[in-house]
Amino acid sequence: MKLSPILLAATALAAPVFAKGHGNTRGDQRALAKSSKGANKGGEDDDGMRRKTLTLTIINESFDQPFSPFFVMVHNSNADRLYVRGQPSSEPLALLAENGEPAHLVDLYTENDNGVFSVNAFNEGAPYVGGETFQMQVEVSEDYPLVTIATMAINTNDCFTALNGVRLSPGMALDLPGLDAGSEENNEKCSSIPGPGCASISGDNVASDNGEGFVHVHRGIHGIGDLAADQYDWRNPMMRVVVS
Secondary structure, X not given: OOOOHHHHOOOOOOOOOOOOEOOOOOOOOHHHOOOOOOOOXXXXXXXXXXXXXXXXXXXXXXXXXXXXXXXXXXXXXXXXXXXXOOOOOOHHHHHHHHHOOOHHHHHHHHHOOOOEEEEEEEOOOXXXXXXXXXXXXXXXXXXOOEEEEEEEEOOOOOEEEEEEEEEOOOOOEEEEOOEEOOOOOOOOOHHHOOOHHHOOOOOOOEOOOOOOOOOEEOOOOOOOOOXXXXXXXXXXXXXXXXXX
């Protein structure tokens, strides 16, 4: 698959274009539209609990690891967690971490909506380059107090960073590490990396094998493949989220 030149510009995307050859990859972008779950609830939940809107100011703290479009979900503890460190990632999470595609996660939590209030993809202005600050809003309530967001660091094989079901309140600031989905070997070869760092090297993008098999803190870029460590490596944390 040829990489779209839109990866090189921080402009709004109609849909993620970070696509990689993978056995279960689908071209279905229907899931990028916000789920209708909760859309007609007005300003209250079914039991009369008032909702509140939180603004998340997100800062890409890396130097040259742009972020893909985001998966965004509001939920409670009945919903399945996005990931558990030390455990294998789900296939939809692996697709986000490898391809920058949130659509598969949106599909998963739209279909398995127990404990889920809202689920959507946020892609306004993507990709989000190092040093960039941008905002998104989420609506929470006492019944649905938890927020999950996730994005890929697109100059990597399978690095993502995420809030994983966090109860947020104004004034909080969270610094979050880069995580490895464990679904791909970190060969650092542009044949398996969808980001702009590889646009002039390779137009191909296929999943590498020999993943570690579990979610863990990412080890960074070591210069063993096509990307120079002095440009693309980072020291955690990778993303800051400030709540207001």
